[in-house]
Amino acid sequence: MALDTRNETIHSMTRRTALLMPALALGSHALAQGAGATDKPQRGGTLSYAVTAEPPTYDLHQTATFAVMHRLSPHYSTLLAYEPGKYPNIIGDLAQSWTISPDLLTYTFKLHPNVKFHDGTTLTAEDVRVSYERLRNPPKGVSSFRQPSFAQIKSIETQDSLTVVFRMVKVDASIMDTFASPWNSIFSAEKLKADPTFPVKNVMGTGPFKFVEHVAGSHWVGERFNDYFKAGKPYLDGFRAITMTPSAMVNAMAGKQIMAEFRGFTPNERDRIVKALGADAQTHESPWMLHMLMNFNCEKKPFDDPRVRRAVSLAIDRWGGSANLSKVSQLGSIGGLVRPGSKWAASEAEMVQWPGYGRDMAANRAEAKRLLKEAGYENLSFTMINRNQQPYITAGVFIIDQLRQIGVKVEDKQVEIAAWYSAQTSGNFEALLDSFTQFSDDPTNVLVKYISTDRAPDVAIQRAIDRELDSLFDRQAEMVDPVERKKLVRQFENRLLDQAYAIPILWWQRIVVMETRVQGWTMSPTHMIYQDLADIWLK
Amino acid sequence: MAMLTRLLKNALLFCRLQPLGALGLLIIVVMASCAVLAEQVTFYNPEAVDFGAMLTGPSAEHPFGTDSFGRDIFTRIVYGARTALTIGFLSSMIGCHIGAAIGIASAYHGGWVDLVLQRFIDIILSFPIVVLALVVVAVMGKTMVLGIDLNLVFAIAIPIIPRSCRVIRAATLSIRTQPYVDAARAGGYSTVYILLRYIAPNVIAPFLVLLTAYIAQAILLEASLSFLGLGVTEPKPAWGLMLAGDSANFYNEAPWMILFPGLAISLSVFAFNLFGDSLRDWFDPKYRN
Numbered sequence: 001m002a003l004d005t006r007n008e009t010i011h012s013m014t015r016r017t018a019l020l021m022p023a024l025a026l027g028s029h030a031l032a033q034g035a036g037a038t039d040k041p042q043r044g045g046t047l048s049y050a051v052t053a054e055p056p057t058y059d060l061h062q063t064a065t066f067a068v069m070h071r072l073s074p075h076y077s078t079l080l081a082y083e084p085g086k087y088p089n090i091i092g093d094l095a096q097s098w099t100i101s102p103d104l105l106t107y108t109f110k111l112h113p114n115v116k117f118h119d120g121t122t123l124t125a126e127d128v129r130v131s132y133e134r135l136r137n138p139p140k141g142v143s144s145f146r147q148p149s150f151a152q153i154k155s156i157e158t159q160d161s162l163t164v165v166f167r168m169v170k171v172d173a174s175i176m177d178t179f180a181s182p183w184n185s186i187f188s189a190e191k192l193k194a195d196p197t198f199p200v201k202n203v204m205g206t207g208p209f210k211f212v213e214h215v216a217g218s219h220w221v222g223e224r225f226n227d228y229f230k231a232g233k234p235y236l237d238g239f240r241a242i243t244m245t246p247s248a249m250v251n252a253m254a255g256k257q258i259m260a261e262f263r264g265f266t267p268n269e270r271d272r273i274v275k276a277l278g279a280d281a282q283t284h285e286s287p288w289m290l291h292m293l294m295n296f297n298c299e300k301k302p303f304d305d306p307r308v309r310r311a312v313s314l315a316i317d318r319w320g321g322s323a324n325l326s327k328v329s330q331l332g333s334i335g336g337l338v339r340p341g342s343k344w345a346a347s348e349a350e351m352v353q354w355p356g357y358g359r360d361m362a363a364n365r366a367e368a369k370r371l372l373k374e375a376g377y378e379n380l381s382f383t384m385i386n387r388n389q390q391p392y393i394t395a396g397v398f399i400i401d402q403l404r405q406i407g408v409k410v411e412d413k414q415v416e417i418a419a420w421y422s423a424q425t426s427g428n429f430e431a432l433l434d435s436f437t438q439f440s441d442d443p444t445n446v447l448v449k450y451i452s453t454d455r456a457p458d459v460a461i462q463r464a465i466d467r468e469l470d471s472l473f474d475r476q477a478e479m480v481d482p483v484e485r486k487k488l489v490r491q492f493e494n495r496l497l498d499q500a501y502a503i504p505i506l507w508w509q510r511i512v513v514m515e516t517r518v519q520g521w522t523m524s525p526t527h528m529i530y531q532d533l534a535d536i537w538l539k
Numbered sequence: 540m541a542m543l544t545r546l547l548k549n550a551l552l553f554c555r556l557q558p559l560g561a562l563g564l565l566i567i568v569v570m571a572s573c574a575v576l577a578e579q580v581t582f583y584n585p586e587a588v589d590f591g592a593m594l595t596g597p598s599a600e601h602p603f604g605t606d607s608f609g610r611d612i613f614t615r616i617v618y619g620a621r622t623a624l625t626i627g628f629l630s631s632m633i634g635c636h637i638g639a640a641i642g643i644a645s646a647y648h649g650g651w652v653d654l655v656l657q658r659f660i661d662i663i664l665s666f667p668i669v670v671l672a673l674v675v676v677a678v679m680g681k682t683m684v685l686g687i688d689l690n691l692v693f694a695i696a697i698p699i700i701p702r703s704c705r706v707i708r709a710a711t712l713s714i715r716t717q718p719y720v721d722a723a724r725a726g727g728y729s730t731v732y733i734l735l736r737y738i739a740p741n742v743i744a745p746f747l748v749l750l751t752a753y754i755a756q757a758i759l760l761e762a763s764l765s766f767l768g769l770g771v772t773e774p775k776p777a778w779g780l781m782l783a784g785d786s787a788n789f790y791n792e793a794p795w796m797i798l799f800p801g802l803a804i805s806l807s808v809f810a811f812n813l814f815g816d817s818l819r820d821w822f823d824p825k826y827r828n
Contacts, residue, residue: 247787266788268785268788268789269788272788320590323590324590324593327593328593328607328608328785328788388768388772390784393772393773393784394608394785396773396774397586397588397608397773397774398588398608400586400774401586401587401588401608401774404584404586404587411683412772412773412774413681414772414773
């Protein structure tokens with residue numbers, strides 16, 4: 001797999017450089033080999049970091065929020081994993097080795113011997129089989145959040161206590177990413193057989209840290225698992241994840257009450273922390289596998305009309321927004337449905353052909369007005385459901401202003417996250433400002449958001465049915481040749497952006513700030529991977 | 540004509556006897572004029588984003604500078620006055636009127652009615668004013684009517700009710716024992732008639748003082764709730780909201796983002812408090828003489 005670290009930067013800060021932060025933030029890759037890279041890891045210490053939300057469950061199979069991932073990942077292992085520092089290279093985690101049949105229909109994994117669960121029992125192939133059966137065919141009372149990604153698995157067999165075989169119905173170009181997914185944690189078969197919902201309220205895996213306690217609204221504590229199967233790891237004695245609000249987090253970082261936060265800060269927050277910490281701050285930046293998009297409810301007027309949806313997309317000056325909003329928020333790059341900079345992304349020449357991506361905004365807005373007039377919605381006004389936190393608020397202000405310029409009036413209804421999710425599931429919205437993230441750039445992972453609602457009701461909330469899109473999605477999912485697959489991805493984007501069931505606004509920029517004494521952590525374009533803390537040590 | 544002359548004479552007398560109150564009134568009049576004539580006072584759109592002018596300092600073009608979206612802060616303060624005065628005035632009116640009605644009824648009836656009503660008022664009074672408003676606005680959500688969040692107005696009005704009730708009840712207690720009230724009762728007038736004809740007009744002085752004082756409180760409360768993200772939301776201009784969000788992140792590079800909205804809040808509260816205090820003195824014969 002190709003390396004994709006070109007756009008990542010890491011800086012070890014001095015007070016003087018801190019003041020030049022905005023310029024340095026886009027610094028050279030040479031700095032990525034900066035302070036601490038050659039130091040030898042040291043044992044000991046407790047890492048304290050912030051998480052801005054409470055976990056709604058302890059079960060990684062049944063959720064998609066970082067609030068769970070950033071607390072639970074240190075307690076679990078997966079079959080495969082992304083190689084630290086070399087995303088998207090895949091390496092073994094529980095799997096010591098694996099073979100793939102020439103027809104790509106059989107995957108055989110040999111597990112590490114003597115892998116222990118935190119209760120002292122030994123992990124076997126049966127634990128992997130039962131965990132994956134739970135993922136692809138969840139029992140009553142359990143929901144598998146990413147169930148469609150296991151659709152091509154025909155059977156899972158154990159050949160011996162350390163060998164597990166996955167047989168496929170047909171080729172799945174994304175299956176290795178599925179095996180490396182941080183969400184597909186391996187649970188104890190014994191515990192699952194006794195109670196399929198065991199992981200919802202209990203934490204017991206084979207990961208580098210054992211669970212100690214969770215005090216809701218306060219903290220989550222883990223301690224070193226001395227029988228962890230990777231020799232010498234983890235380096236830390238333990239970790240303490242502290243629950244706090246984003247504003248408290250900035251102050252806590254500046255005051256050294258916490259050492260890190262792994263999701264991301266805004267440029268201004270970064271500058272404030274770096275200014276406060278001076279030489280003790282390090283920052284990492286990367287384009288983020290997370291984008292802001294506007295979903296339309298295609299079942300309701302006026303957005304059942306593609307002309308109205310396209311007009312809204314045409315009115316948004318993404319190029320101007322990108323250049324300027326990136327100075328004051330996490331919103332940054334322009335892209336389609338796949339992450340800009342990834343190997344699947346469209347070139348600028350391809351993007352400017354899409355409605356709303358052309359650089360001539362006067363022409364775009366004239367066309368938008370024409371479409372609205374043609375559709376009979378010259379004085380269009382609608383309500384947009386939005387979240388009441390950044391950068392959603394910034395995106396809302398931007399969108400309202402852009403649509404005002406074609407005479408469209410938008411009411412920005414900012415709500416709490418529960419109401420926001422409720423609007424998505426109930427379909428009680430006209431337009432909804434949304435964001436979407438995945439653990440990898442793999443197109444199947446990403447494009448699922450835009451297929452027909454009846455095929456992916458949890459994520460494809462636009463309530464549109466488009467079998468042409470579904471067909472393109474299925475074809476790319478089976479296509480192993482990356483060149484041909486990329487062509488299919490492009491066709492999918494062309495179709496989606498022409499129909500505009502949902503329209504991407506801008507992609508986010510990930511900015512992570514931590515103290516320089518935190519070493520061994522790997523930056524990536526997603527905040528969902530590299531969070532098991534096994535490689536982290538304190539200087 | 541005679542009435543106008545008397546009104547003018549009284550106004551001049553008020554200015555001479557209560558110069559600080561007159562200053563407060565002047566500020567309120569200027570603020571209200573700005574709110575009503577916002578489109579004439581400034582030609583910028585308060586919600587229009589101008590990337591070319593992001594975080595620009597005060598200048599002839601933007602006298603109070605611009606925010607992180609390039610929006611003119613002077614314009615947003617002028618339009619913000621509309622938000623502050625509308626919510627402040629409506630909340631204070633609703634809160635003071637309901638409070639006064641309960642206070643008059645409670646004091647006039649006395650006995651178990653007074654006992655029950657006052658214990659209920661005690662319960663509401665035990666909540667700090669901001670906490671009570673926070674709870675109400677969090678529970679009720681938003682109901683927008685003509686661009687005004689009615690739930691926000693009620694959330695601010697509710698904490699005003701018990702405070703207004705207490706003051707008006709105290710005033711009513713002294714009035715209800717007056718001989719002219721006894722005479723009206725002996726004359727066979729109905730309770731409603733007595734309350735409206737003899738009690739209510741005689742508590743108008745403390746009521747007006749309360750009304751002005753609580754407009755200031757309501758403006759402050761609206762700013763606090765907006766600052767906490769529970770009041771007015773972006774992109775609508777509101778002073779408290781202007782102090783929240785990005786302002787905290789830019790206080791070094793763009794101090795005008797917090798300076799001018801902060802001044803607007805302080806000045807308006809100061810003006811209403813000055814005017815309210817002077818009004819109290821004006822209505823009090825002891826001070827007036």
